[in-house]
Amino acid sequence: MEVTASNEDTFYILATDSAADEVTRVLKDGETFAVFNRHGDIESASLGQGGLYCEGTRFLSHLLFKFGNARPFLLDSKIKEDNLLFVVNLTNPDVYQAGKIVVPRGTLHITRTKLLRQSTCFETVTFRNYGLSPVNVQFSLEFGADFLDIFEVRGMTRQHRGVRRDEAPKADELCFGYHGLDGVARRTRVRSGSVPDSLTMMGAFFSHNFQPREEKEFLLSYSCEIGEAPPVALSYSRAHGEAEASLKSLQSGECHISTSNERFNEWVNRSTLDLHMMFTATPFGFYPYAGVPWFNTAFGRDGIITALEYLWVNPDIARGVLGYLASLQATEIDQERDAEPGKILHETRKGEMAALREIPFDRYYGSIDGTPLFIMLAGAYLERTHDVEFIRSVWPQINLAIRWLDEYGDRDGDGFIEYARYSPNGLVHQGWKDSWDAVSHDDGSLAQAPIALCEVQAYAYAAKLAGANMASALGDGDTSAALLNQAAQLRENFHQSFWCEEISTFALALDGEKRKCRVRASNPGHCLYAGIANVQQARSIANSLMDQQSFTGWGVRTLDASAARFNPMSYHNGSVWPHDNALVAAGLARYGYKDCAGKILGGLFEASLFVEYRLPELFCGFARVDGAGPVAYPVACSPQSWSAAAVFLLVQAILGIKIEAVASRLSFIRPMLPEFLDRLEVKNLKVGEGAVDVMVHRRTRHAVVEVEQRHGAVEVLTES
Numbered sequence: 001m002e003v004t005a006s007n008e009d010t011f012y013i014l015a016t017d018s019a020a021d022e023v024t025r026v027l028k029d030g031e032t033f034a035v036f037n038r039h040g041d042i043e044s045a046s047l048g049q050g051g052l053y054c055e056g057t058r059f060l061s062h063l064l065f066k067f068g069n070a071r072p073f074l075l076d077s078k079i080k081e082d083n084l085l086f087v088v089n090l091t092n093p094d095v096y097q098a099g100k101i102v103v104p105r106g107t108l109h110i111t112r113t114k115l116l117r118q119s120t121c122f123e124t125v126t127f128r129n130y131g132l133s134p135v136n137v138q139f140s141l142e143f144g145a146d147f148l149d150i151f152e153v154r155g156m157t158r159q160h161r162g163v164r165r166d167e168a169p170k171a172d173e174l175c176f177g178y179h180g181l182d183g184v185a186r187r188t189r190v191r192s193g194s195v196p197d198s199l200t201m202m203g204a205f206f207s208h209n210f211q212p213r214e215e216k217e218f219l220l221s222y223s224c225e226i227g228e229a230p231p232v233a234l235s236y237s238r239a240h241g242e243a244e245a246s247l248k249s250l251q252s253g254e255c256h257i258s259t260s261n262e263r264f265n266e267w268v269n270r271s272t273l274d275l276h277m278m279f280t281a282t283p284f285g286f287y288p289y290a291g292v293p294w295f296n297t298a299f300g301r302d303g304i305i306t307a308l309e310y311l312w313v314n315p316d317i318a319r320g321v322l323g324y325l326a327s328l329q330a331t332e333i334d335q336e337r338d339a340e341p342g343k344i345l346h347e348t349r350k351g352e353m354a355a356l357r358e359i360p361f362d363r364y365y366g367s368i369d370g371t372p373l374f375i376m377l378a379g380a381y382l383e384r385t386h387d388v389e390f391i392r393s394v395w396p397q398i399n400l401a402i403r404w405l406d407e408y409g410d411r412d413g414d415g416f417i418e419y420a421r422y423s424p425n426g427l428v429h430q431g432w433k434d435s436w437d438a439v440s441h442d443d444g445s446l447a448q449a450p451i452a453l454c455e456v457q458a459y460a461y462a463a464k465l466a467g468a469n470m471a472s473a474l475g476d477g478d479t480s481a482a483l484l485n486q487a488a489q490l491r492e493n494f495h496q497s498f499w500c501e502e503i504s505t506f507a508l509a510l511d512g513e514k515r516k517c518r519v520r521a522s523n524p525g526h527c528l529y530a531g532i533a534n535v536q537q538a539r540s541i542a543n544s545l546m547d548q549q550s551f552t553g554w555g556v557r558t559l560d561a562s563a564a565r566f567n568p569m570s571y572h573n574g575s576v577w578p579h580d581n582a583l584v585a586a587g588l589a590r591y592g593y594k595d596c597a598g599k600i601l602g603g604l605f606e607a608s609l610f611v612e613y614r615l616p617e618l619f620c621g622f623a624r625v626d627g628a629g630p631v632a633y634p635v636a637c638s639p640q641s642w643s644a645a646a647v648f649l650l651v652q653a654i655l656g657i658k659i660e661a662v663a664s665r666l667s668f669i670r671p672m673l674p675e676f677l678d679r680l681e682v683k684n685l686k687v688g689e690g691a692v693d694v695m696v697h698r699r700t701r702h703a704v705v706e707v708e709q710r711h712g713a714v715e716v717l718t719e720s
Contacts, residue, residue, distance in 0.1 A: 054224035056351025062144025117239035145176035193219030285320025291637030300370035309645035335422035338366035342404030372459035379466025386661035420449035444564030458530035520560035528587025553624025568621035579642035664688030673698035
């Protein structure tokens with residue numbers, strides 16, 4: 001993603017405070033998300049990320065609940081397990097009159113419940129009087145709307161903005177309005193289910209006499225309206241029912257994982273529900289939006305990797321990703337967007353600044369790895385599902401992506417894929433480590449473009465193999481043979497040009513002068529994932545990734561501690577990313593290093609215990625200290641789709657799960673379970689036209705797989 005760790009970058013996220021001081025609660029539904037504090041309020045001070053957002057704009061920037069003139073006491077607050085509701089439990093402070101307490105603290109139970117649906121935040125405020133006497137309750141909700149673009153919230157400044165066009169309040173409704181420079185009207189409509197005693201643009205005031213044991217609910221809604229869209233006509237109960245039905249429909253098509261370790265189950269369940277929240281409906285199926293708050297949109301690379309991590313659990317997500325990205329594939333050269341025919345989308349943005357091209361990300365293609373990863377995902381989806389007709393329907397886009405590898409990806413004809421931005425407003429670095437200082441030499445000097453990253457060559461290799469398999473399935477033997485030959489030649493050239501014997505791993509990259517970036521990083525782990533390394537290289541890479549300079553105890557660092565630019569607090573030069581570690585672990589397992597993969601799984605599992613089982617986008621790369629959790633990165637997104645999906649690729653890696661739909665075959669290749677898992681059960685795992693339930697038991701050096709139930713003619717094999 002475009003966020004970096006230096007003020008030299010235009011798209012740097014400004015952190016004005018420490019995330020360690022902030023506890024936020026997040027809801028998301030489609031293009032809408034909300035970030036609240038523990039009280040259920042929105043206060044945009046501090047990190048500045050609080051708000052109700054829709055399509056890249058903040059529609060509600062201030063929401064403050066007051067009991068009289070004071071904030072009530074917080075009892076607890078949590079997002080319900082299904083991620084649909086945010087529930088806050090509060091109680092009243094002591095209420096004085098003439099110097100005497102007339103309402104003791106704890107007399108009233110106050111519950112705030114929030115739900116997002118159809119660009120609207122529904123809120124209920126429920127009071128229950130547990131006192132023995134009547135209580136007069138006066139409470140208020142303050143509102144504010146700044147209509148800032150998400151990039152303004154992130155720290156960018158603009159010379160000009162649109163105009164405010166607030167409407168006069170009605171008895172039970174008020175509307176904040178903004179007419180943007182893009183010509184689009186945006187409105188925040190606040191409605192109250194009952195007429196407040198007072199309603200102004202500053203807020204709503206209520207007064208009610210509660211009898212002993214009386215309970216009363218107040219309903220409000222905050223709607224985000226864009227352009228000519230009519231106001232949402234939806235009740236709270238209907239919205240909740242629709243949300244529950246949508247979630248159940250999604251869950252019904254997936255397998256279910258449970259283990260002997262309840263805390264591990266919590267991690268799996270939280271990750272599943274976070275992914276369900278991030279999955280966003282498109283005309284092509286669900287697409288995993290990248291992360292909240294900064295990346296609640298479609299990113300090509302993120303969506304593809306999330307789909308790969310989750311493929312064995314639910315291949316429908318991969319189909320949605322492939323269809324969506326195929327529809328937005330570049331078909332012409334557009335240097336302002338770093339676009340070339342066949343290239344796959346990096347990201348797309350909505351909002352005023354994107355529409356005005358104040359940022360280049362309305363539809364931006366500056367990613368070097370999205371295109372080969374797209375081909376890899378298509379090939380993996382075909383193997384997983386044998387959905388030949390779908391692959392045939394997107395084969396023109398797949399074929400165009402394959403052509404891009406050679407016609408545009410290889411800029412100088414040396415057989416490697418390089419990047420250098422065309423757009424002066426685009427990203428300097430266009431691999432997944434895209435901060436301004438992410439690619440360097442062993443002396444700390446920055447590599448100059450065009451740059452060929454090691455993992456991108458591995459992706460291109462795997463993409464050509466995947467393309468060959470798909471071409472064969474579609475009856476194009478000539479194309480298949482040609483791609484197999486190209487893959488073999490690329491692998492040979494890669495070994496000669498990228499291997500660095502002195503550091504026992506592949507060079508991070510080749511710079512514009514074809515000089516090797518001789519630094520140890522996590523990127524070669526992706527080369528293992530793609531299968532381009534030989535056996536001897538894999539052994540050396542495994543040793544380098546798992547030594548104490550690289551492995552923190554929580555996971556593998558993006559950059560080895562011996563590197564000149566190592567900084568455990570940086571975005572890409574020493575931090576730990578869960579998705580990166582999942583790919584590294586899968587690569588290690590591919591070459592037989594299951595113990596190493598299990599060690600990474602264990603580290604991330606134990607890290608999840610300190611973050612309510614929700615792994616963030618990244619955390620700092622400090623070495624693990626007994627009794628303390630991983631150090632938080634100040635502006636990491638949480639939830640983040642490819643972090644949430646990491647556990648599923650990790651489980652697949654240690655169990656060696658391989659699904660061949662065409663043969664209706666499920667294989668477990670050298671399965672193992674770490675010490676903290678005695679058994680692992682997978683139910684409703686779909687294989688071809690059938691499905692199976694399996695139980696895996698841990699043994700001293702391996703694991704035993706038992707078929708508990710079989711639906712259809714599914715073959716289950718265990719390879720030792």
